[in-house]
Amino acid sequence: MKTSTGLGPRGATLEDIYLLRSLLPPEVGIKASGGISSARFAWDLINAGASRIGTSSAEKIILESIDLDL
Secondary structure, rough: EOOOEEEEEEEOOHHHHHHHHHOOOOOOEEEEOOOOOOOOHHHHHHHHHOOEOOOOHHHHHHHHHHHHHH
């Protein structure tokens, strides 16, 4: 299941992920996309139940993750 295309007026929110995770069976993955540009937000989405992150900021997120020791 995908939260958004990343091209709309808003991207994924933690509330979106919590809602989808509560409604979908565990074997269905959730891709959070749109507006994800920080390591903290990416990890918050993963902790909320996202199994994939769609972002054009992957390099920035990876470097921040190293710096934050996430």
